Amino acid sequence: MIQVYSDVISFRGSHYDFGYKQGELLKDSPILPNRNKQWASRKKRHFVVNEERAIKLLTKFLPGIMDELQGLADALGWKLEDALKEFGGYYVEYGRSGCSILTGPTFFIRNYDSRPDSYEGRYVLYQPSDGGYATIGPSMQITGRMDGMNEKGLTMGYNFINRIKSDDGFVCNMIGRIILEACANVDEAIEVLKEIPHRTSFSYALLDASGKSVVVEASPRSVVARDSNISTNHFEMLTEENRYRMDDSIRRQNLLQAHRKGNINQAFQMLNRTDNEVFSKKYGAWSGTLHTAAYAPEERKTWFAIGADRMPVIFDFNRFLQGEKMNVKRIKGELDYHTPFINMELL
Template sequence: MKQIYSDIIQFRGTHYDFGFMQGKQIKDSFIVKNRKKAWKLREPKFQIDKSETKQILNEFAPGIWEELEGLHDAIEEPIESILRDYGGYRVEIERSGCSIFTGKDFMVRNYDYHPKTYEGRYSFFQPYDDGFATVGPQQRVTGRMDGMNEKGLALGYNSIQRKKPKDGFVCHMISRMVLENCANVDEAIAMLKEIPHRHSFSYIVLDKKGEAYIVEASPRSVQIRQSNMCTNHFELQKSENKRYLDDSYRRLEAMKKHQNQATDVYQAFRMMNDTDKGVFSKEYKNWGGTIHTSTYQPNELKVWFALGGDQKPIIFDFQEWIDGNDISLNQITGEIDTNLSFAHMEKI
């Protein structure tokens, strides 16, 4: 078992200042050092075009371009490197897992990935210049693995496949853009239809009305369906699916098996986080081990978070934070059944 942590990042201010502050935080960190080492071992299979990236980010989320400028000024590296590592446009990502279950007033999400990709940053951000306040775990600093905004819109994504990519945004940047700019499910669906997608992912959205929608988004098509659970395959765009889907269907069947007992937020959290229920995964070496479990309650604006399995969640009152009351914790701690290295904790 490995003791791990996520730092809690709290910020109220402009996107540029948020980026600058975070750049100073990570400049000499394992996060940056490990990423530099990774790029030395393999050349990127894409080219960064500053003008193109700036233009399309300003079209969908101008504040995030300002955040990238802040990162650039703080880290003091070429803008092309900043866009490659934090821009979320036209870049590549690794395969991953993930499972999501929703009820009328909650969304519970298991984030399944490889530890060496995990950056251990949990963000509360209230922009003063543009966009809604958001809460959620970070991916590549600017992106969000899942989250909720001040209007009660919650979002999580599940990987489908990375073949046949096109120019577009990757999952964690799409998540960030939707949460900052959309007040409800209808607006989120409209934006997900408009955004260019780099890879194939399902985006699950829930708001205060209590109806969850699954947006099956690929570089070729975006289709919408309703369901209260989702793993790593499309139901409508079956041609986009990977060949091997046994694990995806196994976790889906586990949720179906236990859903009659998962009628409230606590029981749903236990179904997802308990290691004996069949949804939580320990496939860390295969890029599909559960690192965190997130829970979002749109009507109460409360968020739950746990690192590792069989955990008691930390519960945050997001409304209290929006009202100006800072979180007293600096870190969230947990335990993972692996000996693999985490990107923010040690040299990889």
Template structure:
């Protein structure tokens, strides 16, 4: 068992300035040093075309290119390296887990991954140039692994597989673009039908209208269904599923089993975060250990998060922040039952 932390990054301003500020934070950080060590050991099996990436980012989310330029100028790194590490287009992502449970007015997500990928950055950002304000944990700095925007649209995603990749965006950049550009579930569904996908993922969406939709997205097809539980397999595009799905079905069945015990967002959060309910995972060495549990309440515009299991969540009042009241904390802490290294700490 070890104590870990996440930094809170809050910013109001242009995308370029947001990128520049973060680039200054990151320039000599463990996150960047660990990325450089990774690429010394393993050559990337993909190439990044700068002009192609700029063109497609400007089509779907113009502010993101400005943010990447801000990162580049602050970090004084070549743009091809910035795009390789932070661009989110035509790159590869490792396998992961994740479970999501929703009620009519909340979305709760267990983020299951390997600790060495976790950067410990929780972002609250309000653009001044374009796009909606978004709260949620970062992945690869520019991406969002889950989150909610100022309109009350909440999003999380679950990995399905990485076989037969397409020429498209990866999950965390798609998550960021959904939250910055879409005001509702309907808009997010239309966006996911249009944008090119790199890998196969389920995107789980909830807004103030109380209905949860799951978008099964691959480089080949996009299908829509409704459910309040989701893990790491498709229900519609079954031909896309991996052959071994025991862990995915075990977590799905655990959520269904405990559903009758859930009376509100608090008991739902406990069901996901308690280590004895069958949803929380300690399989960190297998890339599917639960690092954080997050919750989003669209009508209240509140966001919860806890690092590790059996924890009380930290609660952020996003509505007050949008009105100009900054968060006073600089970090929040938790405990995780692993001795594996974290990207921002080791």
């Protein structure tokens, strides 16, 4: 067992100032050195971007992100193009991962499954002063979001499907950030997902404050939406995009189907308790559960736990939106593995 944690980062202000603040935090963090070690052999192949196209698309879908990238670059003493490659979320691949999502009319529960040494350990609350909706959720690639909720109650989480036949486009976490900061409801998010270029195949589960729940199946070739309250790691409509082996994805889907009528607490326990067989400890295979996140769009509250059989830390997002200071600085947890998150010194 190893002790791990996520740092809680809260900020109100312009995108540039937010980027600069994050850059200052990164200078004193192991995140960048650890990531450079892990990705050194892949950078030449996976960190190539069409800069002009990436900037054009980022400016279109999330205008403030270029200011955030400039702030990151200035704080780190980098060129903007280097920040774009590291944090722009365009044309970068990640390792495979699992993940399970269950929604109800008033809640959204998600297990994020991957390897601990790919996880940044950052839980971010951001209220922009220069455009875009305030958001809350865990980060990926610093600027991206792997799941989260915005001030309108729109909630998003994604599930990996396949990276075969990938194409130029945005990766899942930047798409998640764009959805949360630019869209007020499920319908607006669907329109963005149909317009934005996708690097690889992912499902995006969406729930808004009205209780509308959909799963959007997105690949570089096609995007379709279906009404659903369950998402694992296979497509129901774009079946030609699925991986050859889907046994575990279907197994988790069936388990969630049997428990889809509970309340938020029952749903959270369903995903977080090890005896329910949805929580996974397969960390070496990129499919161990790192966090369980819950979102209540109507109440604007979020729950977050790292590791199995945990009591969640609960955030009242409304209080943050009203200007209150967040007292929680770190969310602690424990994993049945030997390698920590990359915000810690790797063993």
